[in-house]
Amino acid sequence: MSHTILVCDDAIFMRTMIGDILTGAGYEVVGEAETGVQAVDQYSRLKPDLVTMDIVMPEMGGIDAVREIRRLDPDAKILMCSAMGQQALVVEAIQAGAKDFVVKPFQPSRVLEAVQRVLG
């Protein structure tokens, strides 16, 4: 049975791309979220094996969403997606409980590596 993944990013463009990379590798994308609020909501409903989380989103950013999700589920596995140049945010996200991060522009192989690492 394949692992389930929740993809969170405010750009359809990014969600589509990440989704394609994941499904291409046999993962099942069970949900998408555009904002931190939606991410937390979807997480509690879908309980995915892993979450990909954009750092910057409207209505609760990725970092707050990480905190909220970890409050719901301390074992939540979250992979941050960040554009270049926002290292401070990435560090904050890691400290909030995200397990790892990937940097845009993505190389599919690196995304998949990170997913595998986080899933453990």
Add this chain to the structure above:
Amino acid sequence: MDHARYSDLFLTEGREHLVTCAHLLLELEQAPRELEPVHGLFRAMHTLKGMAATMGYSQVTDLSHQMETVLDAVRRGERRVNRPLIDVLLETVDALTAGIERAVAGQDAELDFRDLLARLNKRPRTRKRTSSDATIPETKPSPAGMWVEVVIDPAAPMRGGRAAVLLREAEALGAVSGVTPPASELERESFTGQFGFHLASDAAPAAIATRLRTVGDVLDITCVPRAAGSRTPGPSERDAAKRSTPTVRVDRRRLDALMNQIGELVVTKNRLASLAAGGGGELSAAIDRMARLVSEMQAEVMLARLTPVAEVVDRFPRMVRDLSRVVGKEVSLNVEGRHIEVDRSILEQIGEPLLHLLRNALDHGIESVETRVKAGKPRAGRLSLLAARERNSVAFEVRDDGAGIDRAAILEKARREGSVPDSVTSLTDEQLLEVLARPGFSTAERVTSVSGRGVGVDVVLTRIRALGGSVEIRSEVGHGTSVTLRLPLTVVLLRALLARVGEERYVIPVTHVAETVLLDSRSATTLDGRQALTLRDQVIPTVRLRDLAGCATEPTPARQPCVVFEVGARRTALVVDALLGQEEIVVEPFEPPSGTPAVFSGATILSDGVPSLILDAAAVV
């Protein structure tokens, strides 16, 4: 990576984000100390940068990155918002708007943003690292354990981030202390990727090393048994949450297609209903039910197609700002009713006419600062764009408090051109409109870069009339001008009255219809020698459709139905032979054959398959 697949998405979202940015920048200019717009700008730029980087558009990525950096500095209080900053940021948004189109066309490498990049960079930022910034923690001194040396790939992006992940991993294994170089250094660009720390743990160093090596971009880990370092708390809070309603994005072409199909369905339904009329029984009942369902469906699609006029008018404040600089005047634009929703078909057509009107007002309407001050007016001219829903139409008014239209000058020119007889001594508002609407008519001696040559009112009038709408002008010398465009709520499917004159049937859209009345011996009267009708306390001039359509005159029956038109404040009653009820009609593209009276603006096919002309109320009133 297959770019072609994602280009459409990239462009759609990129354009949206840039429009948002322009809007927020104008907001910020008015309220320079507000943080909300800055956050919004930052997010939009960040997203755009990420998408551009993914597509491999490095020039676009660099420029967005630079703007994001500037916004970040503003966010943290390291840079102030002022006019020059807004200017350069607006220019950057413009450059990016054009840039993304070129990038998608494969020309990213040819984009040259060096000038803008330099200007964005101009103010050297003093990087103040406060304790509210996120830092990698340093822990208290502790006893036994090991010293861990880490080598992160020096070419990896965000080495500091990797360090954070690694330290987090380590913290799960034991207490971490003595991070060297210190945490604050790890996040600098200058961090090469090599650092060390103490880990208090009973586990075997080799096991720890193996475990930590799995962290991404880590080239090497060395663990050596050793001893003991203090904690500064980290992170800051982020944005507050707002409420939202669930929505779906739909390609607008789908809505257009849906609308067309519904239009066809409605016409067919009408046809079916008229065929089954009098048939009675189950067939009628079924058709009635279907008719109701189709109407409901139509209503839903119309609602789905409704779009706030903000989509079109939101770009005007920016345009007015820029143009007013070009013409050297001070002008403020006040927009009201931007939340009003109209059908897409209207929205698509209204932008250009409004633009014409705004430009005219800017160029010819509002006076120079000098002139205004001399006349005792406030320095800055006031331009207003007001959108409002009326009964069956939507009205857009462009108003200025400028010099007003010089009717005397216009009248003189019109007399010289022979378009107005000498007997006319002054122009009413309607006559003024007609004269101004003659193609090529313009009293401006110089052709300006803003408004162009006399192109304006006639183009606007033609376009609006073609949509079944109307134009109204009011102007007072010295005080200002107001132009109101009225449009039906949708131009695809219209509710209309069916009227008969002789053997022919004509279609009258309800857009400008106030009511229907009866003209008989009691209500008939005259007004200035013309036929008229008394309606409650008003006297309204009448016009015969028979005459307008060029039909032969016939003896007038004692009682005739009339349709009362209302365009703005003016009313006229149209006398017909009979009113045959209401229909929903699909407006067909119309090439009027020569000789067609000007009062007809379109054509349609009625439910029994017979074509019919659509009457233009504005041309009658």
